[in-house]
Amino acid sequence: MCTTCGCGIGQTLIAGHALKQPRKPGKVMRYRVHEEGAVLAHPHTHQHGVLNGALDFGAGAAGTHAPGISQSRMVKIERDILAKNNDYAAENRDYFSTHGIFALNLVSSPGSGKTTLLVKTIAALHGALPIVVIEGDQQTDNDAARIRAAGAPALQINTGKGCHLDAYMVGQAMQQLPLQDKSLLLIENVGNLVCPASFDLGEAHKVVILSVTEGEDKPLKYPDMFRAADLMLLNKCDLLPYLEFDAGLAVDYARRINPALKVIRISASSGEGMTEWLDWVALGCRNAALRRTESPA
Amino acid sequence: MHEMSLAESVLQIIEDTARMQGYTRVKTVWLEIGQLACVEQESLRFCFDVVMCDSIAHQARLEITETAGQGRCAKCSIEMPIAALYEACPKCGSYEIHVIGGDEMRVKELEVE
Ligand SMILES: Nc1nc2c(ncn2[C@@H]2O[C@H](COP(=O)(O)OP(=O)(O)OP(=O)(O)O)[C@@H](O)[C@H]2O)c(=O)[nH]1
Ligand SMILES: [Mg+2]
Ligand SMILES: [Zn+2]
Ligand SMILES: [Zn+2]
Ligand SMILES: [Zn+2]
Numbered sequence: 196m197c198t199t200c201g202c203g204i205g206q207t208l209i210a211g212h213a214l215k216q217p218r219k220p221g222k223v224m225r226y227r228v229h230e231e232g233a234v235l236a237h238p239h240t241h242q243h244g245v246l247n248g249a250l251d252f253g254a255g256a257a258g259t260h261a262p263g264i265s266q267s268r269m270v271k272i273e274r275d276i277l278a279k280n281n282d283y284a285a286e287n288r289d290y291f292s293t294h295g296i297f298a299l300n301l302v303s304s305p306g307s308g309k310t311t312l313l314v315k316t317i318a319a320l321h322g323a324l325p326i327v328v329i330e331g332d333q334q335t336d337n338d339a340a341r342i343r344a345a346g347a348p349a350l351q352i353n354t355g356k357g358c359h360l361d362a363y364m365v366g367q368a369m370q371q372l373p374l375q376d377k378s379l380l381l382i383e384n385v386g387n388l389v390c391p392a393s394f395d396l397g398e399a400h401k402v403v404i405l406s407v408t409e410g411e412d413k414p415l416k417y418p419d420m421f422r423a424a425d426l427m428l429l430n431k432c433d434l435l436p437y438l439e440f441d442a443g444l445a446v447d448y449a450r451r452i453n454p455a456l457k458v459i460r461i462s463a464s465s466g467e468g469m470t471e472w473l474d475w476v477a478l479g480c481r482n483a484a485l486r487r488t489e490s491p492a
Numbered sequence: 493m494h495e496m497s498l499a500e501s502v503l504q505i506i507e508d509t510a511r512m513q514g515y516t517r518v519k520t521v522w523l524e525i526g527q528l529a530c531v532e533q534e535s536l537r538f539c540f541d542v543v544m545c546d547s548i549a550h551q552a553r554l555e556i557t558e559t560a561g562q563g564r565c566a567k568c569s570i571e572m573p574i575a576a577l578y579e580a581c582p583k584c585g586s587y588e589i590h591v592i593g594g595d596e597m598r599v600k601e602l603e604v605e
Contacts, residue, residue, distance in 0.1 A: 266605050270513055276501045276523075276597040359494055390494035393530065418577035419530055451587035452578055454566075 208353040209368055211336070280394055283362035287369065287397025291380070295487025297480040298380040300360075300396050302420060303404035304413070305386030308430040310338045311463040312404065312472075313381055317345040319473050324480055325378035329368045331360040331385045338383060348373055359390040362397055377484040379476065388417035399479060400425040405449070407431045407440040414449040421452040426459065428472065433462035495532060498597065499539040505599050506549055515604035518549035522601040526594035528561040528577065561594030 207213070275281070291298050301309050310330075317326055328349040330338040339351035350368045352360060365382060374380065382398060384391040392401075403424035405413055408431060414421040421427065427449055429442060446458050459475070461468035506518055521540075525531050533556055540554050563574040565581040566588035572581065574594070580587050 267519060267603050268515075268605070270509060270515065270602045270604050272505060272509060272599045272601055274505050274599050276498055276505070276599060279501055279504055357494075357497065359497075361497065389530065390497075393494065415578045422577060448578075454588045 207355055207357060207364060208351075209364070210350050210371065211353075277393060277395075280362050283366050284395035284397040287362055287366050289397075290369070291397060291399070291483070292486065294374070295377040295484040296374065296380050297378075297476070297483040298382065298396075298398045299476075299479075300382045300384055300391070300398035300401045301404060302384045302388070302391045302401055302424070303386060303406075304388050304409060307386070307404045307406040307409065308463045309383045309386070309404055310341055312428070312430065312461075313383060314341055314345040315463050315466070315469060316381070316473065316476065317342065317347045319469065320379070320476070321346055323477070325375045327372050327374055327378060327380050329360075329365060329372070329380070329382045331364075331383060333357070333385060354385055358385055358387045359394050360384050360396060361394045365396045377480070377487065379480050388413070388420045392417075392419040392423040399483065402426045402428060404428045404430050405445065407434055407438055407442065407445075411441050411445040411448060414445065414452050418452045421449050421456065424453070424456065426457045426475065429458060429460045430463055432460045432467055433465040495535040495539045496543070498531065498536060499543040502540065502599055503543050503547055503549065506602065507547070509602070510548055510604075513604070515602075516548055517605045518544075518552045518602050519605065520553045520555060520603035521549065521599065522555045522557065524557045524559055524596055524598045524600050526559045526561065526596045527575065528591060528595040529597045531597060533558075557600070559594050559596060562592050563589040564592050565589055 287298075290296070301313070303309055313328060317328075320326060326347045328339070328342045328347050330342065330349055330351045331354060332338055332351065333354050333356060335353070336351045339349040342349035350372050352364050352368055354360065354364075360382065369380075382396060388403075401420075401424040403420055403426070405427060407429065427446075429445065432442070434440075435442065442460065449456055449458065457475075459468055459471050461472055463469070502521065502523070506521070510516070510518075525533065525536070536556070537554055544550055544552055561574040561576075562571065563579075564571045565584060565586055567586040568581060568584045570581065570583050571592065572589075574589060574591070577589075577591070578587070579589065581589060
């Protein structure tokens with residue numbers, strides 16, 4: 196843990212083991228530092244860390260805001276801060292598409308029913324196709340244990356105080372899972388409606404789960420997430436008779452942010468609406484598998 | 493919040509470029525952060541100092557340029573400044589506004605030795 200502010204750098208664990216990372220003794224650990232020549236289970240399709248267009252402007256040359264002291268010089272970078280994550284995400288996505296894997300990134304606030312949904316989904320699709328789960332939580336192995344009890348292999352990523360999964364963590368987790376061709380990969384992100392929106396994991400779709408106990412205006416308060424998602428599951432609809440939640444208004448708000456958003460009303464507990472969700476998943480799996488067979492291996 | 497991992501990514505970009513450009517110390521870092529990028533600047537400044545602490549960018553100065561949010565209405569195509577993603581088009585009232593600027597997070601430039 197960082198001694199300055201107590202933040203969670205380097206606390207990421209996959210199945211209880213520290214994420215592979217080069218560690219300089221006595222220095223803060225950073226999980227995203229890329230090891231040169233790190234061995235990945237699937238082939239690299241591109242080089243990491245290649246900086247296109249990094250120009251050196253030479254000694255103090257392009258310095259409108261640079262005081263030209265000593266040997267200072269300006270270096271133009273022009274690089275997206277999330278570029279590295281996007282590189283890893285592209286690698287994951289590439290792997291999914293060549294292996295016909297349908298990957299979903301499930302995002303929501305804490306407790307909206309992601310794990311319950313996954314457990315029910317596994318129970319329903321068990322035997323129809325191979326399902327593998329990556330669980331992201333700050334602490335505990337509870338959710339992965341619930342998934343294993345439901346009959347699917349699951350790997351827990353504990354992010355420590357980190358509030359989202361990133362594509363590197365998922366790539367590492369993928370190597371430790373029995374990922375078969377033409378399978379379904381369900382990734383349960385850390386319960387958080389903010390930053391998982393910015394971190395592409397390589398998934399086919401982000402699925403945002405909003406439960407009816409959370410208030411209709413969540414989409415307006417967390418617009419980035421509702422914009423990043425392709426499907427919204429409105430969960431816990433079994434509770435609607437007991438609440439003053441206006442489901443229509445919640446959907447309106449969500450579509451304001453994202454007019455193309457598909458919405459399915461479900462209850463993971465009672466099973467209401469689950470058929471439509473399962474059909475959507477099955478269709479995605481079929482298409483991912485088809486696309487694989489069409490392209491040469 | 494994810495400002496800590498953003499600061500981590502900034503350091504990674506700095507270290508990657510250091511190898512190629514052969515500098516050993518970073519004195520100033522210029523970032524461009526869009527208004528709609530969902531980044532808390534104060535938090536990013538704090539995390540920046542923490543993360544750079546043991547690195548070649550120890551005590552580097554952080555300069556942040558904020559770019560304004562800009563949107564285009566999908567219905568009537570007018571362009572407008574936007575401060576949030578849920579705003580309606582001032583002309584036709586549609587909420588289908590596409591962000592065309594102000595969501596960027598980039599490392600622009602470094603002053604190095
Ligand atoms: N009434 C009702 N309760 C539900 C439903 N789905 C989930 N729950 C309950 O909501 C609580 C939280 O469910 P989880 O599945 O653990 O939620 P989660 O999103 O995985 O939570 P985190 O991983 O901690 O963010 C549990 O008590 C569930 O039983 C539903 O459809 N209806
Ligand atoms: Mg859960
Ligand atoms: Zn810290
Ligand atoms: Zn985060
Ligand atoms: Zn308009």
